[in-house]
Amino acid sequence: MKRRIVQQTILKLSPPKQGNRIEWDAEIPGFGVRITSAGVVAFVLDYRIHARKRRYTIGRHPGLTATAARARAIELRLKISNGIDPLEEREQERAEPTIGDLAAEYLSRYAKKEKRASSLRNDKGMLANIILPRFGSLRVKSINQRDIDTLHASLESTPYHANRVLSLLSRMFTLAIKWGYRADNPVHGIRRFDEPIKERWLPAEEIRRFSDALDCYRDQDAADALRLLLFTGAREQEALGADWTQFDLARGEWTKPAHCTKEKKIAHVPLNEYALALLRKMHAKSDRKGPLFPGANGKARVTIRRPFVQVCKAAGLAEPYSVQGKRRTITRYRPTLRIHDLRHSFASHLVSDGADLGQVGKLMGHTRASTTERYAHYSNEALRAATNRFGKVFEPASGKKP
Numbered sequence: 001m002k003r004r005i006v007q008q009t010i011l012k013l014s015p016p017k018q019g020n021r022i023e024w025d026a027e028i029p030g031f032g033v034r035i036t037s038a039g040v041v042a043f044v045l046d047y048r049i050h051a052r053k054r055r056y057t058i059g060r061h062p063g064l065t066a067t068a069a070r071a072r073a074i075e076l077r078l079k080i081s082n083g084i085d086p087l088e089e090r091e092q093e094r095a096e097p098t099i100g101d102l103a104a105e106y107l108s109r110y111a112k113k114e115k116r117a118s119s120l121r122n123d124k125g126m127l128a129n130i131i132l133p134r135f136g137s138l139r140v141k142s143i144n145q146r147d148i149d150t151l152h153a154s155l156e157s158t159p160y161h162a163n164r165v166l167s168l169l170s171r172m173f174t175l176a177i178k179w180g181y182r183a184d185n186p187v188h189g190i191r192r193f194d195e196p197i198k199e200r201w202l203p204a205e206e207i208r209r210f211s212d213a214l215d216c217y218r219d220q221d222a223a224d225a226l227r228l229l230l231f232t233g234a235r236e237q238e239a240l241g242a243d244w245t246q247f248d249l250a251r252g253e254w255t256k257p258a259h260c261t262k263e264k265k266i267a268h269v270p271l272n273e274y275a276l277a278l279l280r281k282m283h284a285k286s287d288r289k290g291p292l293f294p295g296a297n298g299k300a301r302v303t304i305r306r307p308f309v310q311v312c313k314a315a316g317l318a319e320p321y322s323v324q325g326k327r328r329t330i331t332r333y334r335p336t337l338r339i340h341d342l343r344h345s346f347a348s349h350l351v352s353d354g355a356d357l358g359q360v361g362k363l364m365g366h367t368r369a370s371t372t373e374r375y376a377h378y379s380n381e382a383l384r385a386a387t388n389r390f391g392k393v394f395e396p397a398s399g400k401k402p
Contacts, residue, residue: 002026005033005043007066015039031073033061043069047080054087097181099143100136103127105179106172116262117302118237126165130155140176145186152190159193166192200341201348206317213315222307224282225293229339231275233346233364235262236339240301242292249283252276256365267365308339 003009005025013023013035022044025031030046043058043066058064058072076086097105107127111120134151135143148169155162170187177185202210207230214223228239238260246255254275256267271279282292291300312318312335323330343364350360361369 005031005066005070009033010041010061010066013041025070025073028070028073028077030077031070033066033069043073045073045076045086047077047086049080049083049085054085056087056090093139096139096141098136099138099140100132102140102172102176102181103132103136106175110171110175116237117241118235121302122164123168126168130165131169140173140181143173143186145189148186149190152193156193160195163192163195166190200337200344202317202337202341202345204349206315207345209315210311210317213311216314217307217311219307221293222301222304223311224278225301225304226308226311226339226342227278228275228292229342230346231272231278232269233343234269235343236304240291240293240304243290243300244283244286244288244292247271247279249276249280261365263365263367265365265367269363269365304339309333309335312337 002024003026005023009023010033013033015021015035015037018037020034020036022032022034025033032044032046033041034044035041041061043061043064045056045058047054047056056076058069058076061069064072079086079089107120107124111123115123130151135147138147148166152162152166155165166187170185173182173185173187176182210230211227214226217223225239228234229236232239232254234254238256241260242254242256246257247253248255252271254269254271256269258264258266261267286292290298293301293304295301309318313333317337318333318335320331321334323332347360347364350363351357357369
């Protein structure tokens with residue numbers, strides 16, 4: 001005999017010895033409560049649509065109460081009367097890609113082909129540490145602007161990093177639109193944090209300390225990589241990805257292939273005497289083929305972050321910070337500059353010594369003059385010399401200072 005399914009009905013249910021048993025509701029057609037031999041209770045709805053008999057599991061008890069299940073069953077019956085199959089709708093929803101799926105596709109279909117190794121490494125880090133823990137299991141279509149804005153706001157203490165996360169999400173959702181996963185980009189309209197301009201470059205005294213620390217560092221292969229960055233102003237991945245075929249030591253030229261440069265253009269870079277001396281020393285000790293800086297597997301190194309931190313610490317260019325370990329507080333060191341600041345220092349010293357911005361731009365591989373101007377941080381001595389030249393207009397014809 002059918003009866004109205006309420007909370008008391010469920011409390012009186014007893015599991016069958018095997019299989020399962022369903023009690024049907026007396027008011028809502030097809031609505032019932034199922035109990036298995038293991039005592040698992042769930043609400044179900046049987047219905048017929050498009051000449052097919054279907055059974056939809058509404059949810060389990062006690063997570064879902066009888067009252068809530070009844071309300072949900074009424075909603076589902078209304079959908080069915082309008083020709084919508086709830087079970088098919090659920091199956092389609094489960095087939096929808098998650099942010100985790102989108103991230104994997106972004107890396108395989110886009111980032112690995114279009115981005116430099118360092119940028120790819122940064123993207124993987126942001127995905128693994130920030131984006132996927134928060135959004136990984138959510139459907140691409142379910143993410144809204146508030147979700148993104150909340151994540152961005154939670155990273156306010158590191159504005160530069162927060163903005164890079166936002167840029168990565170924007171690119172992913174742009175591709176999601178292209179791949180037909182959703183119709184809009186929820187990142188659009190979210191204001192980026194203001195980023196403090198970083199103008200760190202090494203004056204001569206700090207360069208000498210950095211160079212002395214390189215001379216004492218145990219891994220001279222890594223030290224040579226850092227020297228090459230300092231002597232040439234190259235980007236980290238340009239140097240680490242270089243092989244001996246790119247260098248003409250007789251002509252003193254480094255030919256960077258298009259796929260290795262940020263501008264995606266072949267660059268012919270003249271080498272100064274320090275870079276040439278370093279490369280000749282390395283050439284004499286190498287087998288003269290393959291990568292300049294091979295790793296343990298014989299392939300090119302992908303990072304010199306750890307050696308850089310250790311050299312900066314030895315040179316007094318790192319600040320201590322504390323990390324709480326399992327048993328004690330551990331002191332670690334954070335460099336006061338980035339690896340990219342070696343490139344910044346190279347350009348800044350050239351400009352300070354009077355090099356033309358156009359020439360510096362060519363050495364750095366810039367396609368726009370505005371990019372080079374970022375490196376034009378003149379030293380106090382250069383500025384003082386320039387302003388002193390103006391003072392000469394006050395000197396009398398005799399040449400004596402007033």
